[in-house]
Amino acid sequence: MKHVLESVESQFEMFQILNEEGKIVNEDDMPDLSDEELKELMRRMVYTRVLDQRSIALNRQGRLGFYAPTAGQEASQLGSQFALEKEDFLLPAYRDVPQLIWQGLPLYQAFLFSKGHFHGNQFPEGMDALSPQIIIGAQYVQTAGVALGIKKRGKKAVAVTYTGDGGTSQGDFYEGINFAGAYNAPAIFFVQNNYFAISVPVEKQSAAKTLAQKSVAAGIEGIQVDGMDVLAVYAVTKNARERAINGDGPMLIETLTYRYGPHTMSGDDPTRYRTDDLNDEWEKKDPLVRFRTFLESKDLWSEEEENKVIEEAKEDIKKAIKEADKYPKQTVTDLINNMYDELPPNLQEQLEQFKEKESK
Amino acid sequence: MAEMTMIQAITDAMRTELKNDENVLVYGEDVGQNGGVFRATEGLQDEFGEDRVFDTPLAESGIGGLSLGLALQGFRPVMEIQFFGFVYEAMDAINGQMARIRYRSGGTQNAPVTIRAPFGGGVHTPELHADSLEGLIAQQPGIRVVIPSTPYDAKGLLISAIRNNDPVLFLEHMKLYRSFRGEVPEEEYTVELDKADVKREGNDVTIVAYGAMVHTALKAAEELEKDGVDAEVIDLRTVSPIDVDTIIESVEKTNHVVVAQEAQRQAGVAATVVSEIQERAILHLEAPVLRVTAPDTVYAFSDAEEVWLPTHKDIIEQVNKVMNY
Ligand SMILES: Cc1ncc(C[n+]2csc(CCOP(=O)(O)OP(=O)(O)O)c2C)c(N)n1
Numbered sequence: 001m002k003h004v005l006e007s008v009e010s011q012f013e014m015f016q017i018l019n020e021e022g023k024i025v026n027e028d029d030m031p032d033l034s035d036e037e038l039k040e041l042m043r044r045m046v047y048t049r050v051l052d053q054r055s056i057a058l059n060r061q062g063r064l065g066f067y068a069p070t071a072g073q074e075a076s077q078l079g080s081q082f083a084l085e086k087e088d089f090l091l092p093a094y095r096d097v098p099q100l101i102w103q104g105l106p107l108y109q110a111f112l113f114s115k116g117h118f119h120g121n122q123f124p125e126g127m128d129a130l131s132p133q134i135i136i137g138a139q140y141v142q143t144a145g146v147a148l149g150i151k152k153r154g155k156k157a158v159a160v161t162y163t164g165d166g167g168t169s170q171g172d173f174y175e176g177i178n179f180a181g182a183y184n185a186p187a188i189f190f191v192q193n194n195y196f197a198i199s200v201p202v203e204k205q206s207a208a209k210t211l212a213q214k215s216v217a218a219g220i221e222g223i224q225v226d227g228m229d230v231l232a233v234y235a236v237t238k239n240a241r242e243r244a245i246n247g248d249g250p251m252l253i254e255t256l257t258y259r260y261g262p263h264t265m266s267g268d269d270p271t272r273y274r275t276d277d278l279n280d281e282w283e284k285k286d287p288l289v290r291f292r293t294f295l296e297s298k299d300l301w302s303e304e305e306e307n308k309v310i311e312e313a314k315e316d317i318k319k320a321i322k323e324a325d326k327y328p329k330q331t332v333t334d335l336i337n338n339m340y341d342e343l344p345p346n347l348q349e350q351l352e353q354f355k356e357k358e359s360k
Numbered sequence: 361m362a363e364m365t366m367i368q369a370i371t372d373a374m375r376t377e378l379k380n381d382e383n384v385l386v387y388g389e390d391v392g393q394n395g396g397v398f399r400a401t402e403g404l405q406d407e408f409g410e411d412r413v414f415d416t417p418l419a420e421s422g423i424g425g426l427s428l429g430l431a432l433q434g435f436r437p438v439m440e441i442q443f444f445g446f447v448y449e450a451m452d453a454i455n456g457q458m459a460r461i462r463y464r465s466g467g468t469q470n471a472p473v474t475i476r477a478p479f480g481g482g483v484h485t486p487e488l489h490a491d492s493l494e495g496l497i498a499q500q501p502g503i504r505v506v507i508p509s510t511p512y513d514a515k516g517l518l519i520s521a522i523r524n525n526d527p528v529l530f531l532e533h534m535k536l537y538r539s540f541r542g543e544v545p546e547e548e549y550t551v552e553l554d555k556a557d558v559k560r561e562g563n564d565v566t567i568v569a570y571g572a573m574v575h576t577a578l579k580a581a582e583e584l585e586k587d588g589v590d591a592e593v594i595d596l597r598t599v600s601p602i603d604v605d606t607i608i609e610s611v612e613k614t615n616h617v618v619v620a621q622e623a624q625r626q627a628g629v630a631a632t633v634v635s636e637i638q639e640r641a642i643l644h645l646e647a648p649v650l651r652v653t654a655p656d657t658v659y660a661f662s663d664a665e666e667v668w669l670p671t672h673k674d675i676i677e678q679v680n681k682v683m684n685y
Contacts, residue, residue: 065662066486094486116484116662134487135446136418166389169417170449199394200415266485272394330664335657346626350655358667 012210014256015236016226020285022293031235039300041082041230043309045074045288048098050313051107052261055114058321059265065115068095069261072228075287076192076255077162078102079233083241084160089146090129091139091161095192095259099162100129107320108327117330118338128157136167140176140189147185147250158244162190166197168214169205177218177252186244188237191254192227198263199273215252227255228285258282331358364544367537369511370400370476373518374438376548378408381436384522386413388423388440388476397442398478398537420446424453424475428461431471438522444479444531445488447496458527459502473527474518480533480572481622481669484662491659492571492623494531498600498632503527504553505600509574511542513597516551524553533572556603558610562592565616565679568607568633570596573620573652573670580675589683599629604636611641616682620652620675628653647685650678 017026024030033041052071058064070077073095081099084090090103097110104127113120113131121131133139139161146159167173168191180187191211195202208214215222221243225236233255240251260279262268295301332354336347343351364372377384386404388396392415395402405413416423420441427437441447447454458471481490498505506521506528508514514532521528559574560581569577574595581591592610596602611617617637621628634649652674654660660668 065484116486116664118661134489135449137449166418169419169422171419171421172449197389197418198397199390200392200418204415205417267397330661332655332657332660332664332667335660335664335668336655339657346656350625354655354667 008216009209009213012212012222012224014224014226015232016229017231017235018229018290018294020290022290022297024294029235031231031238033234035298035300038295041078041234042291042295042301044078044082044102045230045291046306046309047313048074048078049288050310051098051317054314054317056261056265063321063325064111066094067114067265068263069259069265070095070098072258072260072282072286073192073194074098075230075233075291076190076227076257079230080160080190080237080253080255083234083237085157086126087155087157088128088241089150089157089159091143091146091159092129092132093136093139093162093164093167094132094134095164096132096162100132103127103129105129107316108323111321111324112327115324117327118334119327119330137163137170137172137176139163140167140170141172141179143187143189144176144179144183144185147180147187148183151183151185156245158186158188158241160188160190162192164197165191165193165195165202165205165211166200167191168211174214174218177215177220177250180250181218181220184247184249187250188240188244189250189252191252192257193254194257194259196263196273198268201273210254212252212254218252220250220252222252222254224254224256227257228287228290230287230291258285333358361543362546363541364511365538365541366508366511366514366532367398367400369515369544370518370532371402371404372544373515373522374401374404375407377438377519377522378404378412380548383434383436384412384438385430385435386438387416389416389418389442391415391440396440398534400440400476400532420449421453424450424458427473427475428453428458428471431473432469436472436522438474438476441475441477443485443489444477444493445491447477447493451496454503454527454529455497455500459500462526463502470525471527472525474521475527475529476518476532477529478532478534478537480535481659481665482535482572484665486662487659490534490665492621492628492654494529494599495623495627495629497529498629503529504598505529505531506553506598507531507533507571508597509533509536509559509571509595511544513551513557513595515544516549517553517597519548520550520553523550528553531571535572536575551597554598554601554603556606557595557597558592558606559595560591560593562590562614564590564614565618565683566592566594566607566610566614567618567620567675567679568594568596569620570599570629571622573622576670576672577620577675580672580679583672583676584679589679591679596629596633602629602633602636604640607633607637608641611637612644615644615646616679617645617649618652618675618678618682619649620670622654622669624656625651625653626656647682650682652678
């Protein structure tokens, strides 16, 4: 009788390229990125950090609606998205709005999503994505379907999805990776492990030592990666994408990361379940700090450049929130019209009633 | 007598039953140390220990299945679904399994499970948080659906639900959690399940409602009084099964009925109420029974929910229609 758990678990080690001090510790896996691309990665992380700060402020002023903070998770979110192509299909969760933005969702629409307006979910032509999923895990099974469809169509693309550590407890999580494995479909499954669901720590979600190892049961590749290291996340995603497109099957990627802010802006108080010490420990691993150090050591980044990005982001945000504010308010008549291809009689009647009500 | 919000009354009911019966367990996502996202279980883990009040992994189907399992070991689970919109994840565990266990075991096994969940509109939540999905469970035989509208009822009904030997879904309208306080005895008491309550007596028209719509109906009744219409407001409290006797008694007196619910016209329980009335009291009716409901779309995006949700003005409009029929 052989017990294999310990030996299987010990195989899952955190993949890293850039350490906390901003030094390359893994030359062999260094991705092939031009100086311009490296700078673009930094630009996006800085821009997204500003967007997060401004979104929190706007939310506090009552000018935004639902918002899930992203600071701390930039490397995990943007390093992965940076490895994708326009033809890839994105299935994000509620915290993954930045990936949608960098995949092509205009900022004012991201704000409309927050404000609870359906136009936030109407993607521009040519952008393949689903709007952020609220039901934890639902997007995982759908990803298997999108990926199988991509395979059947013979497209050179992948379906990419995200959930959190909490999400890996859902049945949909297991079904999604298992289906994708069974069909050898081109899917990439991210688990952004920020160590807490809302308040529940990852140790209480599962007895598994890593979340990446859950791939083993589905018969697919899995890897754990330093989610504060943008180069590592990029390299792993690039590899997963190549494999998937070459028909080598789906991959489960666990990124170890942290959200500095509350779970969402709807009343969560992280001091009830996290300590300042833990926050400090993670701030030392900050993805922007370490990547900045790395870029500065190569003379690729400066304070002026960073300030320019910050100003640019603030300017864009100001414009976008104005545009979102003046976008026509949605009516119940709109909602009724969006229910079916052909409006059934009950809704035709209700449409008339609401037309009258809303014209007053 | 203490003044409590509805959420305090709910916490108080759970504390009472945790004290009374060591088989009572309280659990769900974030209900432990965090005290639940609405703080409904605030302080309970400190008071009763992690053995009895605990966090679960994030999986509603898992929580539902766990509850049936624990019930089979003699426990009396009080499980929370963090927002009722997530019930779709647990539909098999609840309707497919828990509600059927007494029946399929030939009466030898049962599931004394209480499922608590916040729901209800008007608080600007993301998708699938506010939906009135009570109708999905109301049409499943084997499980009761209870929806309180006041702090007093909430405590008494929740204690009854926990003590009941069959599964009970206990839905808590988010808008009522902290919007007002009401008198709640500090000692234990129960409010009977399967019994409606006349929240306002009147002679001209009966308005049947449940949950937050009870307050909307009471507001409508106040305005109607100014126009000389004396409305009776019935709070169903248990929406499945419904208390037909209380409704029919009122209908025989007023001869006019409007049924109001926050759920869509094709959902909820209003249609059942209307059917029972016309089958049992048609000769007492002076007008058709009219409904006030939300339209038949998916729950409104939060930016449009104020227009989408039924208001007291909609109730007044329908009352005027039945009065002038
Ligand atoms: C099916 C379902 N259950 C519960 C929730 C409520 N909820 C929203 S986020 C969350 C925690 C999610 O944690 P995790 O998957 O780790 O993602 P993170 O928020 O940390 O990014 C919970 C319980 C939900 N949205 N959907």
